[in-house]
Amino acid sequence: MQQHEKxxxxxxxxxxxxAVALGAVPIVSLRPAEATPAMLATAIRNVxxxxxxxxxxxxxxxxxxxxxxxxxxxxxSVTSPMTPEDFVKSIHVFNEKNPQPNIGNxxxxxxxxxxQVSTRIRLADSQKIVAIARMSDGSFWSATAxxxxxxxxxxxxxx
Amino acid sequence: xxxxxxxVPKKAKRxxxxxxxxxxxxIMETGYRHTSTGEVVPRDIITSFTCRYNGAxxxxxxxxxxxxxxxxxxxxxxxxxxxxxxxxxxxxxxxSESASAAITVE
Numbered sequence: 001m002q003q004h005e006k007x008x009x010x011x012x013x014x015x016x017x018x019a020v021a022l023g024a025v026p027i028v029s030l031r032p033a034e035a036t037p038a039m040l041a042t043a044i045r046n047v048x049x050x051x052x053x054x055x056x057x058x059x060x061x062x063x064x065x066x067x068x069x070x071x072x073x074x075x076x077s078v079t080s081p082m083t084p085e086d087f088v089k090s091i092h093v094f095n096e097k098n099p100q101p102n103i104g105n106x107x108x109x110x111x112x113x114x115x116q117v118s119t120r121i122r123l124a125d126s127q128k129i130v131a132i133a134r135m136s137d138g139s140f141w142s143a144t145a146x147x148x149x150x151x152x153x154x155x156x157x158x159x
Numbered sequence: 160x161x162x163x164x165x166x167v168p169k170k171a172k173r174x175x176x177x178x179x180x181x182x183x184x185x186i187m188e189t190g191y192r193h194t195s196t197g198e199v200v201p202r203d204i205i206t207s208f209t210c211r212y213n214g215a216x217x218x219x220x221x222x223x224x225x226x227x228x229x230x231x232x233x234x235x236x237x238x239x240x241x242x243x244x245x246x247x248x249x250x251x252x253x254x255s256e257s258a259s260a261a262i263t264v265e
Contacts, residue, residue, distance in 0.1 A: 105221040113176035113237035120227035
């Protein structure tokens with residue numbers, strides 16, 4: 001009797017375990033690919049090459065706490081005289097955990113007068129945002145901001 | 160609604176820094192969403208935005224799926240001469256829209 005009970009329980013647990021294992025596979029494969037910090041680093045390297053990226057000159061304005069990741073206002077401004085001799089060539093914005101590390105590349109020039117760009121972005125998770133500015137002298141400057149997102153964007157199911 | 164909304168000052172003083180605001184209606188489908196049956200919804204985004212001031216490019220942007228639907232982009236330029244701003248949006252599935260705005264510089 002005792003022996004019989006044990007064996008059924010073992011069989012039951014065995015079956016339950018394999019069912020969990022089977023169920024776990026599709027769950028894992030359905031998870032969206034996330035841009036890892038390594039992908040973020042690679043994306044930044046693709047833009048800056050081997051140049052040194054220094055912190056400063058760039059100001060990244062983004063709310064620290066966001067309720068809806070589908071539309072997050074963001075402003076990047078760079079301290080620069082914006083003269084033909086000294087101006088911001090481009091501004092690149094990256095993220096850490098969306099499926100893709102790039103957010104946008106913005107190309108300006110001395111005619112901009114002011115090195116400032118605003119747009120609305122999507123964030124799939126609470127994460128770090130990096131803005132990098134390329135100056136006319138070839139130097140790179142950056143700013144980072146951490147954003148907490150309550151409702152994620154990008155990867156939800158279409159109803 | 161016209162697909163594009165453009166905000167450019169009608170008049171400006173020569174040398175003044177003016178703000179240009181643009182909005183283009185577009186779903187900006189990321190390509191990372193699934194339907195309830197598990198199929199991937201194909202990517203459909205605007206990939207490029209350009210602004211020309213009397214023919215010369217003054218601003219350009221590469222957009223990625225992380226740009227929110229109905230891309231809203233604002234930037235600055237120096238009012239140098241009277242003329243036209245031409246805006247162009249290019250995207251997936253042959254998407255192409257343009258708009259223009261006039262400015263009088265005194």
